[in-house]
Amino acid sequence: MLTYKKTLIVLALSLPGIVNADEFTKADLTQWENEFQTVVKQGRAAFTDPNLGSNGVVCAQCHPNAANTHPETYPKFQKQLGKVISLWEMVNWCLRNPLEGKPLAADDPKMTALVAYITSERKGVKLDAGKH
Amino acid sequence: MNNSRRDFLKQSGLLLAASTLPLSLVEIAFAKEEDNFSFAYISDAHIQQIKGTQFVRNWDRGLMRAVAEANLLDPKPDFVMFGGDLAQLGKPEEIDHGLEILSALNTKPRFVLGEHDFYLDMGEYWAKKVSEHHYSFDHKGVHFVVLNSILTYDDWNNKWSSPQERMAMMAGLDNPLGSPFMVGEAQRNWLKADLAKVDKKTPVVVFSHSPLQKIYKGWNFWTDDAEQVQALLKPFNKVTVIYGHVHQIQYNQIGNISFHSVMATAWPWPYPSTYAKAEQFLPKLTVEMNRADPFFERDATGWQLIDIATGNTAVHYQLAENKPRTVAFNPKTKRPEDSEYQQQRAVTQNHY
Ligand SMILES: [Fe+2]
Numbered sequence: 001m002l003t004y005k006k007t008l009i010v011l012a013l014s015l016p017g018i019v020n021a022d023e024f025t026k027a028d029l030t031q032w033e034n035e036f037q038t039v040v041k042q043g044r045a046a047f048t049d050p051n052l053g054s055n056g057v058v059c060a061q062c063h064p065n066a067a068n069t070h071p072e073t074y075p076k077f078q079k080q081l082g083k084v085i086s087l088w089e090m091v092n093w094c095l096r097n098p099l100e101g102k103p104l105a106a107d108d109p110k111m112t113a114l115v116a117y118i119t120s121e122r123k124g125v126k127l128d129a130g131k132h
Numbered sequence: 133m134n135n136s137r138r139d140f141l142k143q144s145g146l147l148l149a150a151s152t153l154p155l156s157l158v159e160i161a162f163a164k165e166e167d168n169f170s171f172a173y174i175s176d177a178h179i180q181q182i183k184g185t186q187f188v189r190n191w192d193r194g195l196m197r198a199v200a201e202a203n204l205l206d207p208k209p210d211f212v213m214f215g216g217d218l219a220q221l222g223k224p225e226e227i228d229h230g231l232e233i234l235s236a237l238n239t240k241p242r243f244v245l246g247e248h249d250f251y252l253d254m255g256e257y258w259a260k261k262v263s264e265h266h267y268s269f270d271h272k273g274v275h276f277v278v279l280n281s282i283l284t285y286d287d288w289n290n291k292w293s294s295p296q297e298r299m300a301m302m303a304g305l306d307n308p309l310g311s312p313f314m315v316g317e318a319q320r321n322w323l324k325a326d327l328a329k330v331d332k333k334t335p336v337v338v339f340s341h342s343p344l345q346k347i348y349k350g351w352n353f354w355t356d357d358a359e360q361v362q363a364l365l366k367p368f369n370k371v372t373v374i375y376g377h378v379h380q381i382q383y384n385q386i387g388n389i390s391f392h393s394v395m396a397t398a399w400p401w402p403y404p405s406t407y408a409k410a411e412q413f414l415p416k417l418t419v420e421m422n423r424a425d426p427f428f429e430r431d432a433t434g435w436q437l438i439d440i441a442t443g444n445t446a447v448h449y450q451l452a453e454n455k456p457r458t459v460a461f462n463p464k465t466k467r468p469e470d471s472e473y474q475q476q477r478a479v480t481q482n483h484y
C-alpha cells in the first residue's frame with residue numbers, strides 16, 4: 001500500500017500535464033510512438049538477421065513482411081505442441097527448428113522486438129485469439 | 133486415359149515416393165500419341181552455405197527428395213529443367229553443392245537463372261559452370277525459350293558498396309531496397325530475332341524465373357517489362373510461360389498465353405493476399421495451394437512433371453505432404469484449370 005502511494009506521488013511529480021491527466025499531450029504521443037517504432041525497427045532487424053539462429057536462415061526468408069505468422073490468432077491451441085501457446089512460444093519454435101538456434105526468454109528485449117515487428121505488420125487486422 | 137502413363141513410377145520402394153506419386157494424367161483426346169512428351173521441372177532449391185562444407189540441411193533435403201522422386205519416373209521424362217535459385221547467396225560453393233545434388237539425376241538438366249544465382253557476380257560463375265543465361269532449343273515440334281528475367285536497372289546494380297551487399301539486398305524478398313526484375317531491351321531484341329525464325333503455328337514454351345506477368349511488386353512477383361515480352365509472344369497460336377520464384381501454385385491465361393508457376397523444393401511462400409497491407413493481382417483463376425504447416429518442413433514444397441500434348445501444357449504438382457495436383461489447359465474454356473478443384477475454388481484451408 002505504501003509503495004503504491006509512493007508510486008503515485010512520483011508519477012504525479014513527473015507528469016507535467018497532471019491537471020488534464022485524461023488527455024495525452026502531442027509530445028507524449030509522439031514520444032511513445034517513436035519508442036514503439038524504434039523497437040519495431042529492432043524487431044525487423046532481428047527478423048532479417050542471419051545471426052539470430054545458427055544456420056544463417058532468417059525469419060523473413062519464409063515470412064516476407066511477417067506474412068503467415070498470424071499474431072492476431074494467439075494465444076491458440078497448437079496441436080503439434082499439444083497446448084495453448086502465446087506468440088513468443090511459436091517464435092521460439094521457429095528459432096529452434098528452421099533457424100537451428102537457441103530460444104529466447106519471453107521477456108528478452110529481442111523477443112519483445114520480434115513480437116512488436118510481427119504485430120505491427122498486421123496492424124488493423126481484427127483480434128481473433130484461438131483461430132486456425 | 134492412357135494406361136501406359138498411369139504407372140509412371142517404378143515400384144522400387146525408394147522413399148515414400150512410390151505411394152505418394154500415383155500420377156493420373158489428363159490426356160487430351162485429339163493429341164497424336166507421338167506428339168506428346170513430358171519433362172520434369174525442379175526449382176528454387178536455395179542451397180545455403182553455413183560455413184565450409186556445412187549447408188542448411190532442410191534445403192539440401194528438399195532438393196535431394198525432388199531428385200530421387202524425378203529419377204523414379206517411368207517412362208523417363210525427355211528432359212529435366214531446373215527453374216532458378218539453385219543458390220541462396222550466389223556463392224560458388226552453393227552452386228557447386230547444388231550441382232552435386234543434381235548430378236544424381238538420371239537425365240541431365242537444363243537451367244534457368246534466378247536472382248539468388250546472379251547478384252553476387254552478375255552471373256559470371258553461372259555462365260562458366262552451369263549454363264548460358266538465355267537460349268532456345270527445339271524438341272518434338274515445340275520451340276522452347278529460356279529467358280533471364282531477373283535483370284534490373286544498372287543504377288541499382290552499381291549503387292552498392294560490395295557484391296555481397298548487392299546480393300543480400302536482392303535476396304530479401306520483401307526488402308524495400310530491392311529493385312524490380314526485367315528481361316531488358318537487349319534480350320527482348322534477341323527474343324524477337326529468335327522467334328522470327330519460328331512458324332506461328334509452332335507451340336512455344338517460355339521458361340523464366342520471375343512471372344512474365346505482374347502480380348505483386350512488393351515481393352518481386354513481377355517483371356517490369358512483362359507487357360513488352362507478352363507482345364512478342366502474341367502472334368503465336370499456343371504459348372505457355374512456366375516460371376519459378378514465387379514458391380507457390382499460380383496459374384493464369386492472358387490472351388493466347390497460359391501461365392504456370394512451379395513449386396520450390398526449399399520452402400513455400402504465403403500468397404501476397406495474406407499481407408494485410410498489400411494491393412496485389414493474383415490471377416482470380418488460381419485455386420490456391422494448401423496453407424503450409426510449419427511443423428512438416430517439406431509441406432507446401434515439391435516439384436513438377438509437365439506434359440505437352442499437341443502444344444498444350446499440363447502441370448502435375450508433386451507435393452511432398454499433400455495430394456498431387458494437376459493444372460491443365462482446358463481446350464473448351466481455353467485456359468488452364470485445376471482438374472479437381474477448379475469448381476470448388478478451395479483446397480482445404482483458407483489463407484488469411
Ligand atoms: Fe526462390
Ligand SMILES: [Fe+2]
Pocket residue numbers: 217246247248341376377378
Ligand atoms: Fe527467385
